């Protein structure tokens with residue numbers, strides 16, 4: 001089999017094409033509360049998102065992604081560990097083949113059914129590609145999903161993007177409805193969890209998970225890695241295994 005973009009041969013081979021994947025600041029990591037350092041200088045983060053910035057929802061064969069207009073400061077994240085306003089570019093999810101796993105980050109041994117990432121970049125670096133080369137280039141808000149009773153709209157959009165390459169309009173959507181009540185978060189410096197795994201991310205992981213229903217998880221698991229006219233290949237387990245912490249300190253905004 002040819003090893004295209006490293007995803008064919010799995011995470012342990014990514015470094016053969018993308019050396020950064022073996023760096024000292026890789027993500028995801030396990031967060032052990034006993035090693036976390038509360039930092040009282042960490043203030044609250046603030047998202048001001050324009051629902052009109054939402055554009056499309058797509059299945060790229062590896063995740064389902066909602067794309068936003070990031071040509072100006074239209075939907076921005078600021079505060080917390082960040083300096084300046086970071087522009088929301090896209091959100092996507094990682095999930096498992098069953099509810100007992102699927103998240104990328106693991107908290108005190110707990111794996112969540114899924115993990116939602118809201119990817120923002122720092123416009124002081126000109127464009128997204130430039131931001132990837134900077135340690136303060138990107139900020140990703142991670143939200144854990146646990147299975148229970150409620151509903152959310154992203155998963156409604158999934159009906160139109162069952163197979164790889166499908167894209168559908170996804171407009172008038174304010175992603176801040178996805179935030180849990182509490183703003184408590186952990187933060188650490190890490191990387192993209194997919195190749196090339198650039199180490200440019202300030203991770204902001206929200207302590208309180210949001211709830212999704214069993215049929216919502218079933219919808220996510222009904223996506224296919226393959227295109228429309230190919231055999232269904234369930235899109236599941238699109239999470240990267242844990243990476244070495246290598247002496248990094250995770251800070252918390254809460255005690």
Ligand SMILES: NS(=O)(=O)c1ccco1
Nearest residue numbers: 117119140191192193194
């Ligand atoms: N999973 S993640 O947020 O690190 C990401 C965004 C784009 C590629 O990988």
Ligand SMILES: [Zn+2]
Nearest residue numbers: 092094117193
């Ligand atoms: Zn992600």
